[in-house]
Amino acid sequence: MLTRRTKPSRLNLGKSGESSLCWKAGEFSVPSLDALFSEVWKHINKRDANAKGLEVNLMEDEELEKIKQRKLRQLMKKAVETEKKSAANKPIKVTDATFKETILNHSLVVVDCWAPWCAPCHMVAPIIEEMARDYAGRVLFGKLNVDENREVAMQYQIMGIPTLLVFKNEKLVDRIVGAMPRQMLEPKITRYL
Numbered sequence: 001m002l003t004r005r006t007k008p009s010r011l012n013l014g015k016s017g018e019s020s021l022c023w024k025a026g027e028f029s030v031p032s033l034d035a036l037f038s039e040v041w042k043h044i045n046k047r048d049a050n051a052k053g054l055e056v057n058l059m060e061d062e063e064l065e066k067i068k069q070r071k072l073r074q075l076m077k078k079a080v081e082t083e084k085k086s087a088a089n090k091p092i093k094v095t096d097a098t099f100k101e102t103i104l105n106h107s108l109v110v111v112d113c114w115a116p117w118c119a120p121c122h123m124v125a126p127i128i129e130e131m132a133r134d135y136a137g138r139v140l141f142g143k144l145n146v147d148e149n150r151e152v153a154m155q156y157q158i159m160g161i162p163t164l165l166v167f168k169n170e171k172l173v174d175r176i177v178g179a180m181p182r183q184m185l186e187p188k189i190t191r192y193l
Contacts, residue, residue, distance in 0.1 A: 091132050094142035096151040103167050106140040110189055113163040115147045120179035121162040127182045138193060168192045
């Protein structure tokens with residue numbers, strides 16, 4: 001205990017202007033210490049809550065981002081599958097640019113090499129479309145206009161049209177030249193299934 005009397009001193013720690021600590025004649029006022037402890041504890045709790053809130057928000061953001069990415073992959077996969085199914089139900093258009101990709105991405109591919117001025121090509125076209133529907137998912141049928149896509153025509157030495165190029169596992173396994181009815185054409189293609 002202090003023997004001489006000193007002037008009271010106040011230390012303001014709060015924003016409201018209230019004194020949190022009082023010192024009077026060498027003794028501390030207990031309620032003021034409680035107030036100080038309470039203010040400090042509130043500040044610590046608020047800081048911890050903010051830090052935990054940030055951690056929770058970061059974790060939630062990461063989780064949401066993972067969910068978004070997973071959903072996007074699912075939607076893209078579904079769109080590709082739908083496109084493949086709809087395209088597989090009818091012959092797809094093949095060009096010089098897409099030819100190699102088409103052959104690489106499917107195990108059994110039949111490419112109908114044709115031209116718009118070719119009458120026998122127009123006779124074979126409905127047969128190819130029927131077979132594309134009937135064998136959807138097992139055989140991919142494609143149509144290559146040789147007037148617009150000369151590189152493939154030269155690479156495979158197509159001299160007469162219609163010519164059907166049959167590819168199994170990326171390799172040319174058969175070449176069918178000329179128009180013929182489905183009863184003759186179908187066994188030549190289905191033997192590679």
